[in-house]
Amino acid sequence: MMRGMGNMQGMMKQVQKMQKDMEKAQAELNVREFVGEATNQLITATFTGDRKMKDISIKEDVVDPEDVEMLQDLVIMAVNDALTKVEKETEATMGKYAKGMPGF
Numbered sequence: 001m002m003r004g005m006g007n008m009q010g011m012m013k014q015v016q017k018m019q020k021d022m023e024k025a026q027a028e029l030n031v032r033e034f035v036g037e038a039t040n041q042l043i044t045a046t047f048t049g050d051r052k053m054k055d056i057s058i059k060e061d062v063v064d065p066e067d068v069e070m071l072q073d074l075v076i077m078a079v080n081d082a083l084t085k086v087e088k089e090t091e092a093t094m095g096k097y098a099k100g101m102p103g104f
Contacts, residue, residue: 022097029093036082038074045078047086053079 029049038047042062046055056078062071 003024008091022094023095025093029090032089034082034085034089035087036078036080038081043071043074043078045082049086049090051064051083051086053082072079 012057032049033054034045034047034049037043042059044055045053046057047053056075057074058071061075064070
């Protein structure tokens with residue numbers, strides 16, 4: 001009976017270590033910056049790993065008052081590109097913790 005308790009304690013220590021490692025990895029990911037871009041870097045959008053926009057840059061030559069819809073499309077393209085990069089890195093960084101865990 002004692003032997004089972006030792007295994008449980010060892011498993012709890014492993015879970016606690018994994019939780020600390022996950023928190024550290026998430027914190028490091030949150031401060032990283034991801035830059036998404038639209039065609040030829042006409043528009044760039046910078047996000048942090050926790051999906052907060054830090055910056056958006058629009059080159060003057062793309063601003064055409066007669067074609068606002070193109071500008072809107074380029075902004076959407078740059079934002080979506082940045083968020084896709086955040087998502088891929090999040091999966092690469094945090095996904096390793098979910099592998100092999102039941103329910104994930």
